[in-house]
Amino acid sequence: MATIRDVARHAGVSISTVSLALNGTGPVSEETRARVEAAVAAVRYSPNLMAQNLKRGQSKLIGMVLGDAGNPFFGRLFGTIDRQLSGSEHMLIVANLDSHPDRELRTLNLLKRHRVAGIIMTPLRNDPEFAAYLNEIDVPVVLVDQDVDGAYLDFVTSDHHRGTEMLTEYLVRLGHRRIAYIGGQESMWVAKRRLEGFRAAMAEANLQVEPEFEVAADYSAELAYEHVIRLMSAPERPTAILAANNYMAIGALQAVNDLGFRCPDDVSIAGIDVVPWSSIVMPRITTVEQPIEELARVASLWMMERVRGEAVPEGERRRHIAEPKLVIGHSCAPPPK
Amino acid sequence: MATIRDVARHAGVSISTVSLALNGTGPVSEETRARVEAAVAAVRYSPNLMAQNLKRGQSKLIGMVLGDAGNPFFGRLFGTIDRQLSGSEHMLIVANLDSHPDRELRTLNLLKRHRVAGIIMTPLRNDPEFAAYLNEIDVPVVLVDQDVDGAYLDFVTSDHHRGTEMLTEYLVRLGHRRIAYIGGQESMWVAKRRLEGFRAAMAEANLQVEPEFEVAADYSAELAYEHVIRLMSAPERPTAILAANNYMAIGALQAVNDLGFRCPDDVSIAGIDVVPWSSIVMPRITTVEQPIEELARVASLWMMERVRGEAVPEGERRRHIAEPKLVIGHSCAPPPK
DNA sequence: CTTTAGTATCAAACCGTTTCGATATGACCC
DNA sequence: GGGTCATATCGAAACGGTTTGATACTAAAG
16 A cells, blocks of 8 residues: 555655645645645555544544444434535444443443544443443543433433323323333333333323233333233233334234234234334334434534534533424224224 | 553553553563553553554454445344454444445545455445456455456355246246336346346246336335336236335335235235335235345455455455345235136 | 573664654845 | 745654564573
């Protein structure tokens, strides 16, 4: 690979002149500039960003940590952020946690060793030890989707509480009283918020939540499937099922179908998050969608502000809470008589 | 950020000793090693990979170029490759082409400036100019999924020709004669192979392909939808539709539904690639699946061999062609009488 | 007691850049 | 002719590491 020295030799100037000419930082005669550019083309020079970064003390790399690359939510998040960054020389180092919270620390440490300029992450862990770690990290971090309690970091999410609340209100308006809720692990920030939204709406409607109607399925379609099989086989079954993410909604629908029930005639199902191909899933599931593009836009904007060291209220954490959108499909109907 | 100098000062040794101790490359007394390690912890030292890479002349970064991060195929490909790499210090710089072939060169150049150790990519372009560029690139490249004609690079894919062939054979066995094919842009390597597989199977069965039954929909669900609307509205309509990717199969199914036809009673539909949530799409679409895990495993293995400079047949391109798998759903049936 | 050999440590050179301070050149003015 | 000022160029010092060759010390061998 050609270095700046090769260019200098080829153009008959010193390496400092090459640097000045190429970066436009300093007076260079028109003639020299032309000679340098010719030399660059001749020896096929492309500046070594690692060396530039080392010298400048800042890198053009942004770390991105995804909870689960398989989930289309993260694919779209990455795609949109990547698009925002194109135009700058920044690129994304992407790491996948594969839903393993224990990989989180190792991944962050590795990103730090790579001296990324910043980190955009959808955290999995939410414990004081992790919060302490994040508060002592010395690169800008923007959290997306999920918060870490006690961490003083920019945070972009959608109103998860409001999301389940909207769905529950919708089901209640349809006349449902016996609504089952399939949630995630309550240790997760998002799962907790969603559960709270459900409970708030139920309380608001003066409805009792039966304990066995509130189950945790860990965001997995398989677990949700089993829970729904059990719920729907009991004598006192729910008339509506609210699943706290897209995977679990699919699992619930499958279980309902397999038991011979029809949705929405026998039981209503509602989910959260975009179900890819939702237009073709029969019946189309009623969901609350997160505005992924908005989340991505704000996250990358805030990140670049931090990276460029622009005037940002020092030490102050910013939050952006986007409004989710109720998308009514065909999976919900009034409860059977 | 603490540097190796801080560690040296804190431990009361020279920086070279710290380096030798930390990398285990050279004799260091047990006592010194302990002091160095204590100092590392005390000043929170984490080695600057950019500096290490610069000095060692090799980087721990692998570039990954995706055709379209929104498509779950790429999400799973990335996830699996990332998993293969975990354990080494290597990380992936991921770039998304967003289906724009014209971003390809810029992206590759940027990756080169970052001095990645290698590039795993699913190319979009397939023209001589691009092949020439790739042949002169000076980092190891492994192509995945799609080939670039005339490029001497490792290439991992699945047998796209065989895939459509299998699906066509299956439809023919069911008794179909009038089969429509919805393909992608023929300039794309994969699209061409898939079309050829279809034609080969049709020829083998001594079946004529009517020109208007062979359409290109550019891998988009919307275009496929329109084409199918047109095809199914004509007096002489096909009894089966073979769509050359997952998006288009969904579009076709939607069109068939919207026209009031039933699948598979009135018309059979077959697709290619995993349809996420395929288990819930009604009817479950018969597809040919690519073994993504296998592709990812071979691609990352070959990449790491090149990166480590292991004995690889010099200048020789390797190819791995994985066998696709026919997954029979409920979207195909014998043609109506 | 001098060699020899091995062990532990260090100083200095280097990787490919940027940047600062110095130098050379010419133009301009008094 | 001497001083001032831009303008163009360059040498050298960093950035944070690794690696090589030299050095000092100790112990064993002759």
